[in-house]
Amino acid sequence: MRRRLLAALTATAVSTLTFAAPAQASHSWGNYHWARTANPFTLKLDNNVDSSWSNYLNTASSDWTPSSVLNTTVVSGSFGSRSSCAPTTGHVEVCNGAYGSTGWLGIASISTTGNHISSAYVKVNDTYFSQAQYNTPAYRRLVMCQEVGHTFGLDHQDTNQTNTNLGSCMDYSRNPAGPPSNEHPNSHDFTQLQTIYSHLDSFNTPTVAPSGASALAGNARSSWGERVRGTDGRGVATYVREHGRGNYTITRVIWAN
Ligand SMILES: [Zn+2]
Numbered sequence: 645m646r647r648r649l650l651a652a653l654t655a656t657a658v659s660t661l662t663f664a665a666p667a668q669a670s671h672s673w674g675n676y677h678w679a680r681t682a683n684p685f686t687l688k689l690d691n692n693v694d695s696s697w698s699n700y701l702n703t704a705s706s707d708w709t710p711s712s713v714l715n716t717t718v719v720s721g722s723f724g725s726r727s728s729c730a731p732t733t734g735h736v737e738v739c740n741g742a743y744g745s746t747g748w749l750g751i752a753s754i755s756t757t758g759n760h761i762s763s764a765y766v767k768v769n770d771t772y773f774s775q776a777q778y779n780t781p782a783y784r785r786l787v788m789c790q791e792v793g794h795t796f797g798l799d800h801q802d803t804n805q806t807n808t809n810l811g812s813c814m815d816y817s818r819n820p821a822g823p824p825s826n827e828h829p830n831s832h833d834f835t836q837l838q839t840i841y842s843h844l845d846s847f848n849t850p851t852v853a854p855s856g857a858s859a860l861a862g863n864a865r866s867s868w869g870e871r872v873r874g875t876d877g878r879g880v881a882t883y884v885r886e887h888g889r890g891n892y893t894i895t896r897v898i899w900a901n
């Protein structure tokens with residue numbers, strides 16, 4: 645199982661390198677997807693953010709809603725404390741907080757059984773977003789749009805922070821406003837979603853509670869497991885933690901510069 649997972653990640657990494665052909669969508673995140681019996685399906689984004697982020701969450705939800713295979717809707721989150729963002733099966737929890745000098749601006753994590761996502765969370769770190777360098781609408785839009793996109797199963801289109809923007813929030817950049825702007829998805833992202841969600845499943849993920857899948861929402865690098873892509877502390881990176889019985893947590897991180 646582990647070998648298969650790593651093989652899938654490797655295959656994705658290779659296809660990302662050959663991404664030059666723009667017509668071919670190739671930035672899925674493994675083959676991870678939400679199980680569902682029909683398209684389009686609706687994914688609830690649980691709003692646990694405060695007023696400094698709620699507009700950005702709403703924008704990210706609107707950004708992704710044009711997808712032909714999925715809709716997102718923002719619903720009221722259930723966490724009294726934003727520091728806790730432990731995901732509930734079938735939900736995408738979205739949280740903000742001053743999580744401290746963790747090194748990261750934002751993280752997105754999915755819990756999976758096989759290729760099927762069972763829960764997800766997004767966290768954005770106000771310890772950095774309170775700093776002038778990051779406290780811009782463009783930076784907030786990029787990070788929120790990208791982290792939410794990861795919870796669908798999307799990978800990055802590009803991870804070079806200093807090259808010309810591709811015009812997608814799935815392209816990490818230190819210059820999110822561009823031009824072109826990397827604050828919203830582009831058509832390539834929607835094509836990739838069609839590819840990821842081209843098959844149907846015989847069940848819906850929210851009805852399946854995978855046994856043994858830990859609902860981890862750790863802020864520390866040590867809680868995310870093995871690094872399978874990228875670099876600790878720079879750019880973007882991916883971590884996989886195995887929980888046994890085919891259950892994994894995959895965490896995507898945007899590091900602060
Ligand atoms: Zn499936």
Ligand SMILES: [Zn+2]
Pocket residue numbers: 790791794800880896897898
């Ligand atoms: Zn990312």
